[in-house]
Amino acid sequence: MAAADVQQPPTQEPAPALPDYLTNPDAALGDxxxxxxxxxxxxxxxxxKVFADTKQMTHEAGSLPDLVQNLVKNWEVEASFKSNIxxxxxxxxxxxxxxxxxSxxxxxxxxxKVGTYNAIIAPNEYYSPEYSDFASSHKTFKRMMPTFAWEVLEVYSGPPTVAFRWRHWGEMKNDYVGFNNxxxxxxxxxxxxxxxxxxxxxxxxxxxVQLQSVRTWFDPMDMFRQIAPNGVVKKEEKPKDMSPADAIDEAQAGLKTFEEQELPDRTIQTAKEVEQTIADIDKKEADEASRQEDLPADHPAVLMASNSEGGAGGCPFMPGGSRSEQ
Structure with missing residues (x-):
């Protein structure tokens, strides 16, 4: 009797690996x-660390709440700090x-353009995006709360429509300084x-599992009621001829913040600003060369600024710059 043909089960394709922004809350930081x-x-x-120490929920790794939580945390990093969409x-x-x-x-x-805070908070008696720019909004909230953790509390439905409830919390360690409506x-x-x-x-x-439409509902006034639980605030005119960010710096002079909350040096330029700087330098050098050509033939040579060893006019704070003895 011939052996019966044994049918093998169809080979299944392995499930595709999940994107790292779903499995690692800090994936975007490594880009x-x-x-x-x-x-x-x-x-x-x-x-x-504050999240790990004070969160209310502990989601199993790889569960839907865990994946949603990681997705939103990476989105927040990108929306706040990546300047190219x-x-x-x-x-x-x-x-x-x-x-x-x-809305x-x-x-x-x-x-x-405006930043995550200005995008989600409507004008009110405590704060208004109309009188705050990107830099000042981050200084207003991140200096007040040096850490502002976020977690998913519940997920009500899975992809493609994901509905979930969340919590955002921190400790008011420094004064709140902002601009109202x-x-x-x-x-x-x-x-x-x-x-x-x-x-x-x-x-x-x-x-x-990339975000397409995001619709959020929350009471922003709840945060301000907690910032000033007794309704006691000081209101005064914003200093004239001063940007919102500079006005906050003046009000919080001497305040030390974590590097995470402090905006980096303003000397960092965009690509467009770098091009303009180079163009300005080229123009200045061309003007100086033109002035050299206009001098009489017997005029002493005029030394150009240089960073070379011993060069006149070199920056004293740059390698190779000169500095006169005091």
């Missing part, structure tokens, strides 16, 4: 080729939009207590 807003990736180590790996760049509390949806460009500078004294806000987000994702 070395990305263009970072301040020339380098930020340091989130202290915020991550083409470097944002957590979004569907052709379809991405966000809206807060039923008109906007694209990534809007958030890139009247353009006034508002100061609230630090109380050292916790600020804890919660909300709900519904997000559509594509087959790569």
């Amino acid at each position: 070395k080729d990305a263009k970072w807003r301040y020339g380098r990736a930020p340091d989130y180590s202290k915020t991550r 083409s470097d944002w790996r957590t979004i569907d760049q052709e379809k991405y939009s966000f809206a807060i509390n039923g 008109e949806p906007e694209g990534a460009e809007a958030m890139l 009247k353009g006034e500078k508002v100061t609230a004294k630090a109380h050292g207590g916790q600020i804890d806000i919660q909300g709900v987000t519904v997000a559509n994702v594509n087959d790569k």
